[in-house]
Amino acid sequence: MTKVPSVIHWFRLDLRIHDNLALRNAINEAENRKHLLRAVYVIDPDIIKTKVGVNRLKFLLQSLQNLDENLRKLNSCLYVIRGKATEELPKLFDKWQVKFLTTQVDIDPEYVNQDVIIEKVAEEKDIFIVKRVQHTVFDVHSVLKKNNGAIPLTYQKFLSLVTDIQVKECIEITKKLSDHCKAPEKDLKGYEVPKLDEFLDESALEPCKYPGGETEALKRLHMYMAKKQWVCQFEKPNTSPNSIEPSTTVLSPYISHGCLSVKLFYHKLKEAESGSKHSQPPVSLMGQLMWREFYYTAGAGAKNFDKMVGNPVCTQIPWGKNDEHLKAWAEGRTGYPFVDAIMRQLKQEGWIHHLARHMVACFLTRGDLWISWEEGAKVFEDYLLDYDWSLNAGNWMWLSASAFFYKYFRVYSPVAFGKKTDKEGLFIRKYVPELKKYPTAFIYEPWKAPKSVQVSAGCIVGEGYPKRIVDHDKIHKENMQKMAAAYRANKEKKAIKRPRS
DNA sequence: TCTGGCGTTGTTCCC
DNA sequence: GGGGAACAACGCCAG
Numbered sequence: 001m002t003k004v005p006s007v008i009h010w011f012r013l014d015l016r017i018h019d020n021l022a023l024r025n026a027i028n029e030a031e032n033r034k035h036l037l038r039a040v041y042v043i044d045p046d047i048i049k050t051k052v053g054v055n056r057l058k059f060l061l062q063s064l065q066n067l068d069e070n071l072r073k074l075n076s077c078l079y080v081i082r083g084k085a086t087e088e089l090p091k092l093f094d095k096w097q098v099k100f101l102t103t104q105v106d107i108d109p110e111y112v113n114q115d116v117i118i119e120k121v122a123e124e125k126d127i128f129i130v131k132r133v134q135h136t137v138f139d140v141h142s143v144l145k146k147n148n149g150a151i152p153l154t155y156q157k158f159l160s161l162v163t164d165i166q167v168k169e170c171i172e173i174t175k176k177l178s179d180h181c182k183a184p185e186k187d188l189k190g191y192e193v194p195k196l197d198e199f200l201d202e203s204a205l206e207p208c209k210y211p212g213g214e215t216e217a218l219k220r221l222h223m224y225m226a227k228k229q230w231v232c233q234f235e236k237p238n239t240s241p242n243s244i245e246p247s248t249t250v251l252s253p254y255i256s257h258g259c260l261s262v263k264l265f266y267h268k269l270k271e272a273e274s275g276s277k278h279s280q281p282p283v284s285l286m287g288q289l290m291w292r293e294f295y296y297t298a299g300a301g302a303k304n305f306d307k308m309v310g311n312p313v314c315t316q317i318p319w320g321k322n323d324e325h326l327k328a329w330a331e332g333r334t335g336y337p338f339v340d341a342i343m344r345q346l347k348q349e350g351w352i353h354h355l356a357r358h359m360v361a362c363f364l365t366r367g368d369l370w371i372s373w374e375e376g377a378k379v380f381e382d383y384l385l386d387y388d389w390s391l392n393a394g395n396w397m398w399l400s401a402s403a404f405f406y407k408y409f410r411v412y413s414p415v416a417f418g419k420k421t422d423k424e425g426l427f428i429r430k431y432v433p434e435l436k437k438y439p440t441a442f443i444y445e446p447w448k449a450p451k452s453v454q455v456s457a458g459c460i461v462g463e464g465y466p467k468r469i470v471d472h473d474k475i476h477k478e479n480m481q482k483m484a485a486a487y488r489a490n491k492e493k494k495a496i497k498r499p500r501s
Numbered sequence: 502t503c504t505g506g507c508g509t510t511g512t513t514c515c516c
Numbered sequence: 517g518g519g520g521a522a523c524a525a526c527g528c529c530a531g
Contacts, residue, residue, distance in 0.1 A: 237510035282508090284509095358510075405508085411511070
């Protein structure tokens with residue numbers, strides 16, 4: 001057992017040293033008490049096998065590696081604990097004589113449940129815990145309180161709640177940790193940052209398009225914020241879902257892992273916008289950030305936000321089950337080239353444009369396949385680098401017209417939608433290479449190509465590329481009727497619940 | 502209690 | 517090819 005007691009900062013979704021108040025609190029506490037600072041991250045090897053896809057795992061490990069490098073600049077380092085937080089941390093509380101623990105506030109039930117257990121253990125062991133809101137711009141619980149505990153159900157309503165809230169300045173850690181607060185190097189044994197090959201075979205992975213880490217995050221942020229005019233003119237609906245290079249910032253994976261502070265992003269946007277005419281929420285870049293806050297607020301306020309049943313904001317829809325269709329969708333072989341290209345980009349690169357998410361989410365749920373949004377959310381959880389509990393559930397509910405958005409008759413066409421921004425089908429040609437020689441006239445609808453054209457393009461529909469698993473023109477109309485019926489049933493149920501007095 | 506305005510990002514047809 | 521209207525199938529919220 002160590003003689004000198006310890007202060008822990010438990011990193012979770014705040015894999016950075018900039019604007020990390022909880023980390024600064026831990027450092028200051030260690031200095032004042034003359035304790036050792038232990039910066040820890042807990043990684044559960046089992047979760048990796050089930051929920052986190054290989055690309056996201058790689059991103060996470062790169063972020064941890066970079067975090068360790070940045071901590072070393074502060075005369076500290078990162079301990080990576082293998083196992084479950086609720087089992088491993090209590091052991092370390094004893095081993096390291098922990099007196100003080102800091103961490104960030106999270107709303108993902110997985111973290112919330114962990115917190116309950118850890119806080120109980122900490123209380124028994126007389127460990128003081130400090131939690132800081134630093135994964136959202138606003139404290140979502142105080143936003144809910146401001147709305148009398150009700151969940152804001154529209155974006156505009158949410159904006160009206162936060163418009164007069166003063167956002168605090170970012171904080172920096174300017175002083176290095178004193179040598180006497182630095183834990184001995186030998187303590188690190190067994191807690192080193194994992195190399196990729198500890199968890200996966202790197203050779204099986206695609207080249208890394210978006211490397212993880214705080215350093216990369218800040219580089220990316222500054223690159224975009226330097227383009228003041230671009231920032232001020234940004235309007236999301238005018239960006240392209242199917243450009244070969246992303247038409248938006250791709251800061252999302254860095255934000256979801258906390259490599260980038262949302263508060264820093266907020267202030268940088270304010271700075272870029274100040275003194276210039278600029279676009280406004282919901283379509284502006286600031287508007288994008290506010291969408292995130294909106295979903296976080298809803299996710300914190302609603303029970304079972306990531307499920308249909310027992311979720312107060314979610315319309316109950318009798319989705320069907322079709323594992324073959326689900327699999328075809330997830331693997332990018334629905335027979336609709338635009339849908340398949342998007343799903344293959346997602347699987348390969350871990351990121352797709354927001355409107356591309358609209359396209360495939362609508363297709364899976366109310367548009368074509370009539371499969372529950374919960375199934376789609378699970379696939380996204382696996383594949384997305386920027387997976388985020390509340391955003392994922394919120395957006396899936398939006399697209400399936402289960403909550404927040406109700407115009408279910410607006411269905412994305414898997415043929416027409418992509419053409420608006422990519423007539424030639426370059427995006428399809430890249431991600432569905434078996435169709436790359438198809439003439440432009442048939443690139444979105446290869447089944448319409450005469451056999452001779454299919455032969456000369458080197459790919460027969462039904463052999464080299466799948467036949468359509470559904471007929472969109474027919475099925476989307478049937479699904480609209482089902483949506484109408486589900487809405488009617490929901491309305492009747494509500495009327496029974498709240499009878500006229 | 503009722504009503505009209507409005508909501509980040511639809512499609513298709515027609516001029 | 518760009519813009520506007522028809523299509524017909526919405527719920528939330530402020531007044």
